[in-house]
Amino acid sequence: MEVNWQEVLFGFIGGLGIFLFSIKFMGDALQKAAGDRLRSILDRFTTNPFMGVLVGIIVTILIQSSSGTTVIVVGLVSAGFMTLRQAIGVIMGANVGTTVTAFIVGIDLGEYALPILAVGAFLIFFFRKNAIQNMGEVIFGFGGLFLGLELMSSGLKPLRELEAFVDLTLTMADIPVLGVLAGTIFTVIVQSSSATVAILQGLYDEGLMTLGAALPVLFGDNIGTTITAVLAALGASVAAKRAAAVHVLFNVIGSVIFLILLIPFTAYVEWLAVVLNLDEKMQIAFAHGSFNVANTIIQFPLIGLWAYLVTKVIPGEDVTIEFKAKHLDPHFIEQSPTIALGQAKEEVLRMGDFSVKGLEETYEYLKSKNKKHAEMGYQLEDAINNLDNKITDYLVMISAESISNADSTRHTMLMETVRDIERIGDHFENIIELVDYQENNRVNLTPDAMEDLDEMFQLTIGTVRKALDSLNTTSHDIAREVAEQEDLIDRMERKFRKKHIQRLNEGQCTGQAGIVFVDIISNLERIGDHAVNIAEAVLGNRA
Numbered sequence: 001m002e003v004n005w006q007e008v009l010f011g012f013i014g015g016l017g018i019f020l021f022s023i024k025f026m027g028d029a030l031q032k033a034a035g036d037r038l039r040s041i042l043d044r045f046t047t048n049p050f051m052g053v054l055v056g057i058i059v060t061i062l063i064q065s066s067s068g069t070t071v072i073v074v075g076l077v078s079a080g081f082m083t084l085r086q087a088i089g090v091i092m093g094a095n096v097g098t099t100v101t102a103f104i105v106g107i108d109l110g111e112y113a114l115p116i117l118a119v120g121a122f123l124i125f126f127f128r129k130n131a132i133q134n135m136g137e138v139i140f141g142f143g144g145l146f147l148g149l150e151l152m153s154s155g156l157k158p159l160r161e162l163e164a165f166v167d168l169t170l171t172m173a174d175i176p177v178l179g180v181l182a183g184t185i186f187t188v189i190v191q192s193s194s195a196t197v198a199i200l201q202g203l204y205d206e207g208l209m210t211l212g213a214a215l216p217v218l219f220g221d222n223i224g225t226t227i228t229a230v231l232a233a234l235g236a237s238v239a240a241k242r243a244a245a246v247h248v249l250f251n252v253i254g255s256v257i258f259l260i261l262l263i264p265f266t267a268y269v270e271w272l273a274v275v276l277n278l279d280e281k282m283q284i285a286f287a288h289g290s291f292n293v294a295n296t297i298i299q300f301p302l303i304g305l306w307a308y309l310v311t312k313v314i315p316g317e318d319v320t321i322e323f324k325a326k327h328l329d330p331h332f333i334e335q336s337p338t339i340a341l342g343q344a345k346e347e348v349l350r351m352g353d354f355s356v357k358g359l360e361e362t363y364e365y366l367k368s369k370n371k372k373h374a375e376m377g378y379q380l381e382d383a384i385n386n387l388d389n390k391i392t393d394y395l396v397m398i399s400a401e402s403i404s405n406a407d408s409t410r411h412t413m414l415m416e417t418v419r420d421i422e423r424i425g426d427h428f429e430n431i432i433e434l435v436d437y438q439e440n441n442r443v444n445l446t447p448d449a450m451e452d453l454d455e456m457f458q459l460t461i462g463t464v465r466k467a468l469d470s471l472n473t474t475s476h477d478i479a480r481e482v483a484e485q486e487d488l489i490d491r492m493e494r495k496f497r498k499k500h501i502q503r504l505n506e507g508q509c510t511g512q513a514g515i516v517f518v519d520i521i522s523n524l525e526r527i528g529d530h531a532v533n534i535a536e537a538v539l540g541n542r543a
Contacts, residue, residue, distance in 0.1 A: 011155025019148030019195055023101070026141025029134050049089030049303050053296060056093020066098035066193070070229045070247055077239040084239065084307045088246050092296045095222070095251070099292050101194040102285035105201055109146045116143030153202045176216035176262055180255060183220020193225035197288055205280040212266055218288055219255035226251050242310045249306060254295035265291075325390045326350065330397065337401045341410050344394055345471075348414055348421070351387040352468040352534075354380050355424040359464060359527070362428045363457045366435050366520075367450075377432045384425035391418050413537045417471060420530040424464060427523040427530075434516050434523075443512045446503060452496045453520060459489055460524045460531075467531040470538045482535035489528035493521050 060069045070091055077087045109116070120143055123136025187196045200217055203209045209217075229244040258265055269287045272278060278286060299306070327347045332340040358380035365373035395415055403411065437443070445453070463485040470478040500517055503509045509517075 008155050011151050015148045015151030015153075015155060016190070016195060016199070017148070018144055018151060019198060020190070020192055022141045022144030022148055023192065023194055024141075025144065026138050029137030029141060049085055049300070052086045052089025053093035053096070053300070056090035056095075057097040058093075059090075060094045060097025061100050066094040066225060069094040069097070070243065073243060077243055084242055084246075084311070085303055087243050088250075088303045088306055089300075091243065091247050092250060092300065095292045096289075096296055098193060098225075099285070099289040102197050102201065102288045103282075104142075104145070105149060105198045106279070106282040106285040108279075108281065113143050113146035113150060116140075117147065119143070149198055149202065152199060153206065176212075176259055179213055179216030180220040180223070180259065183217035183222075184224040185220075187221045187224025188227045193221045196221045196224065197284065201281040201284045204284055211269060211283065212262075214284060215262060215266060215269070215287060216259065218284065218291065219258055222251045222291070223248075223255055238314060241314050245310045245314060246306055249310070250295070250299060253299065254291070257295070257298065258291055325387060325394075328390060328394045330394075333394075333397050333401060337398050337403045338407055340394070340398050341403075341407055341414070344391060344398070344414055345410075347387060347391050347394075348417055349468060349472055351384055351391065351418065351421050352464075352471070354384050354387070355421050355428070356461065356465050356468065358384070358425060358428045359457075359461045362431050362435075363461065365432060366453065366457070369435070369439055374432050374436065377428060381425045381429045384422055388418055388422040413540075416537050417534050420533045423530050424527050427527045430523050431520050434519050438513075438516050441512060443510070443516055445513050445517060446509050448503065449500065449509065449513070449517050452499065453517070456489070456492050456496065456521055456524050459485065459492065460527050463489060463528055464531045467534040470535050474538055476539055479535035479538040483532055483539075486528045486532035486535075489525055493525040496521050 056069060056073075059072070060066050063069065073082065073087045073090045073094075077084060082090075117140055120136045120138075120140025124133055124140060125136075127133060127136070183196065183200075186199075187193050190196055197218065200209075200214055200221065204211070204214045226244070226248045229247045265287075268290070269283055272286050272290075273283045276282075276286075325347050327343040327350070329340075329343060332343055358377050361373045361377040361380065364370070365377060392415070395411060395418070398411060438445070463482055466478055466485065467482045469475070470482060497518060500509075500514055504511070504514050
């Protein structure tokens with residue numbers, strides 16, 4: 001029988017495309033439904049590596065992507081929310097959580113794929129409530145997943161008649177390393193172990209592969225899935241590189257162990273198939289789950305060793321932003337509200353330092369267009385928002401206590417200052433987005449415009465720094481200097497706006513460049529306003 005290669009290829013790549021789209025669509029919908037709670041869950045409950053494993057399992061099941069969980073974890077490690085040891089636990093859990101997809105695939109719902117898609121589409125298009133639409137997207141993705149599997153399975157069927165393909169699978173059974181290599185390469189290409197494991201389930205179900213050949217390919221799929229973390233870590237922080245290295249190390253060592261134990265592991269899967277009456281797809285699902293659970297159990301005691309090893313292999317001091325509050329001890333509130341206010345002030349000053357660093361990173365991004373400055377700026381803005389919430393909650397708790405008039409005045413000053421610093425973070429984030437727009441649309445600013453921005457940036461950064469200094473020292477002299485510099489920023493903004501109009505009239509710059517320039521100086525002027533608000537709080541309140 002002659003194989004219709006067009007039918008095989010179109011059926012396979014079309015089914016693969018629908019499967020990949022569906023699993024991402026379903027994961028994105030689940031992530032939208034969870035909102036910011038995923039990061040909160042990872043932050044709050046990863047108190048130790050064991051809890052990290054459990055949280056990694058849960059979050060990966062929710063977003064249907066071990067790579068997605070790893071990316072979130074890398075961000076949390078870089079932000080100082082999580083230690084490398086905790087992150088290793090989450091990465092191990094993510095590997096276990098991703099096996100759930102294989103069990104979903106093992107439930108043969110291919111004939112119901114189209115009605116499931118119809119239900120999902122109905123919920124998306126006929127309801128306006130976000131929660132129902134999110135549920136519709138999850139259901140639509142679920143149906144698409146099975147439709148993709150059906151198309152892939154149909155596309156692969158003719159390969160049963162191809163002698164060369166049968167010989168290849170027999171060779172992989174005799175030389176397991178070839179299977180590991182094939183699984184790794186294919187998953188690197190597709191960048192989804194869920195997809196490659198699903199394809200493997202289809203091949204085994206169609207009788208195109210023996211269990212002895214399928215299991216090494218399964219091990220390779222687990223190695224290949226680490227490529228996403230590796231790509232994400234390229235050019236990223238030291239913490240990101242270490243987390244990616246642990247992901248690779250964990251899966252490679254696990255695959256080596258199980259490759260050595262391939263014969264008893266194959267016998268174990270065959271025994272499970274008989275005892276639980278498993279079909280072919282479920283056999284692969286149980287093998288996948290057993291591999292990752294056992295691998296986690298084996299390597300869990302070695303977390304400290306892996307953390308030490310990757311720190312030695314990838315040396316360097318990582319620049320981390322510690323999102324967590326350092327000074328807000330709730331015990332002080334009842335014992336001594338005055339000391340608690342002092343603690344709050346220290347945290348406000350720390351928050352202010354983040355705003356200055358954020359402005360400096362934004363300034364560097366404007367000059368160099370190096371994305372690492374933008375990423376650092378966004379992280380600093382996240383840190384400011386986090387501290388804004390924590391400090392505000394702490395100050396609200398203090399206000400419930402009986403405090404003196406002087407402390408009440410200090411309390412009001414700190415509340416107002418926190419709000420102003422948070423707004424400074426919003427404004428430098430706006431500027432980063434404007435520079436992003438400039439880069440994406442190839443908008444060029446004239447040398448004169450860049451000189452004006454340099455001058456205004458330096459003055460604004462100096463003004464914010466001086467405002468925070470006045471808060472730290474409660475110096476009225478420094479606070480008055482801030483007010484004078486803010487007047488200078490206002491005059492500078494008006495002057496530069498007029499110069500910009502003149503450049504426009506003379507045809508020296510484009511309208512797009514003009515919009516970027518005016519919006520940047522407008523944000524800098526607003527930052528100056530918030531700096532003077534801090535200084536005025538000091539002038540009006542002698543703490």
